[in-house]
Amino acid sequence: MWPVIVFGVLVFVLWYLYDFHASKTRKIPVHGQGVLITGCDTGFGHYLAKRLDEMEFRVFAGCLEKNGVGAAELMKSCSDRLSVVQLDVTKDDQIKDARNCIEKVHRDTGCGRVINCTSVKGRLSLPRISVYGITKYGGENFSDCLRLEMRKFGVKVVIVEPGEFGGVTGLLKGNNLKRLKNEMDRMWNQADPEVKQVYGRKYLESQFSSLDKAGDTSPCSVEPVIDAFIDAVTLENPKPRYLVDGGTGLIDKYCFYARLNRYLPTPWMDFLIDRWFNSLGTTNIGT
Numbered sequence: 001m002w003p004v005i006v007f008g009v010l011v012f013v014l015w016y017l018y019d020f021h022a023s024k025t026r027k028i029p030v031h032g033q034g035v036l037i038t039g040c041d042t043g044f045g046h047y048l049a050k051r052l053d054e055m056e057f058r059v060f061a062g063c064l065e066k067n068g069v070g071a072a073e074l075m076k077s078c079s080d081r082l083s084v085v086q087l088d089v090t091k092d093d094q095i096k097d098a099r100n101c102i103e104k105v106h107r108d109t110g111c112g113r114v115i116n117c118t119s120v121k122g123r124l125s126l127p128r129i130s131v132y133g134i135t136k137y138g139g140e141n142f143s144d145c146l147r148l149e150m151r152k153f154g155v156k157v158v159i160v161e162p163g164e165f166g167g168v169t170g171l172l173k174g175n176n177l178k179r180l181k182n183e184m185d186r187m188w189n190q191a192d193p194e195v196k197q198v199y200g201r202k203y204l205e206s207q208f209s210s211l212d213k214a215g216d217t218s219p220c221s222v223e224p225v226i227d228a229f230i231d232a233v234t235l236e237n238p239k240p241r242y243l244v245d246g247g248t249g250l251i252d253k254y255c256f257y258a259r260l261n262r263y264l265p266t267p268w269m270d271f272l273i274d275r276w277f278n279s280l281g282t283t284n285i286g287t
Helices: 002-025 043-054 069-077 092-105 130-153 174-190 193-199 201-212 223-234 253-261 266-279
Strands: 034-037 058-063 083-086 114-117 157-162 241-244
Touching: 034 043, 034 092, 043 058, 043 069, 043 223, 058 069, 058 092, 069 083, 083 092, 114 130, 114 223, 130 157, 157 223, 174 201, 193 201, 223 241, 241 253, 253 266
Parallel strands: 034 058, 058 083, 114 157, 157 241
Antiparallel strands: none
């Protein structure tokens, strides 16, 4: 009797493992699928729009500037399946217009799933990025809550968390980098005298210095992030989140610390991050 039970349990476990693996590799049919992507002027959104168009998705590329350089490049290089949509996600009227446009062109689309791009820094607390970090932590929590709320409707919510890719997306180059430098100067000029005395300008400049060097520590391609997006879009049962390593070294230090953060006690993480930032040349307060 026992051998029969053991054999039955073994068969069940093997079947479950096979079915679980298969569900993680099966893909949805592309034909007739529509995808709305925000932020397609540059960066991840721009490259993702191109890849999904090549895969024959019906792409709606939301651009901050519909007549801008990025939108024009998409229209030139992609098929007629791609439509550029004017979309500033901070403006309700443009969100409504974008929805109307999609429903008019692609009435049978239904609800495929929701994929949000956050950052490794949505899982890792670091000094000097509290304002940036809270937006990423907020995006993580919003996505996790939405995933639970939408389960009963069969809508999957996925998070893509890029690591060290800032230097290759255009975010930390050219005019964007210049804008950040101007913002730093503005913050310093408007800071309270006590804040200036306690922290010192070098503390603020150390943050900009690390941003300025991002191009030297970023990979030359965004393909790993785009591949994660493709899995999130096409797999029948994608993972809830994709942490994507970047950087040019053997490991992405941000992703490495983010993974440690799941297991180590908070005081240990605080110690490691403090030592890491000091090793990177972060200046002490007041100098």
